[in-house]
Amino acid sequence: MSHETAPLDAEQLGAYFALMEVSSLLQHAVDGHLRADGDLSNVQFQILARLAEAPGGRLRMTDLADGLVYSRSGLTYQAGLLEKRGLVTRSPAAEDERSVVVAVTDVGRALVAQVLPGHIEVVRRLLLDALEQRDLGALGAILGRVRDHMRAAPPRSAKPRAGRGRAD
């Protein structure tokens, strides 16, 4: 059909491969340190970090799930683990009895604070130290545009929830 999908040229391939390799290595390193410093998976850290940043340290499950890519059941699972460790609490929302509000505890905040320096150090050592000031600005600007583009263009199967159009 009209889609030729011509092969990518060298420059395109280079940017794509470099992006994936860099992010993969960085992710891997960060994962290792989160696990070592705080026995946290990346997702768990992200949940805690988002809560710590949120006003009042609290968010509804749905808002949390929207921020991450996560499935709802996956989030329930992770929230359960965090709750067991006393890092978050879950309670029904006042305004809407269906909703559950997740809140970071002081212990959770402390763990984030404990883990953050190592996290930052890894990012600095692996990523930031390789960037001159000019590169840093350029990288952020370019990737920011890409991110906006991606967010605007749902990847063709964005919300399986309420799937009212299955061409089956």
Next chain:
Amino acid sequence: MSHETAPLDAEQLGAYFALMEVSSLLQHAVDGHLRADGDLSNVQFQILARLAEAPGGRLRMTDLADGLVYSRSGLTYQAGLLEKRGLVTRSPAAEDERSVVVAVTDVGRALVAQVLPGHIEVVRRLLLDALEQRDLGALGAILGRVRDHMRAAPPRSAKPRAGRGRAD
């Protein structure tokens, strides 16, 4: 202690977060298409793609594992899955009886060819379409430098294999 790890400034955070979000979204989209188009995980696709590019379509397990980040057992597992599907073969190496040579089959090559257009389309739609020509070059150049930096700086626990220096 002596590690100050001052917080990252806005520009640094921006670049870091943008990098991780962009790569995560891209990875997710690519994964979905590989699964849908060829029932392949990302790792499996990478294995096949590397083999398809290698001279003779063959590589030793070790060389394959070095390219990916993978543990050896993980690679054995994935290679086993690919072998079951007839996408690769495994046979002892002629020169070194300890080694195993993995080779793509014609079926494997066909599958790569079948999957590649969709893969490219995703990358194009999500990443490349957001980049002007100038940005593309800049992104590739910057990330290339970062990659070189990362490769040069082993992440502090690079090769658990033959660990002859454990400061334990």
Next chain:
DNA sequence: TATTGTTATACTCTATAACTATA
């Protein structure tokens, strides 16, 4: 009826350690 969240389940992936065989 639509939305929010949980549960049950099943599966994929990954890593570790023990093991075999060859150099």
Next chain:
DNA sequence: TATAGTTATAGAGTATAACAATA
């Protein structure tokens, strides 16, 4: 002894579908 690879095992994480409760 060191290297190449496999196996057994065990655990973490994820998604799907069925479910209960509220709006």
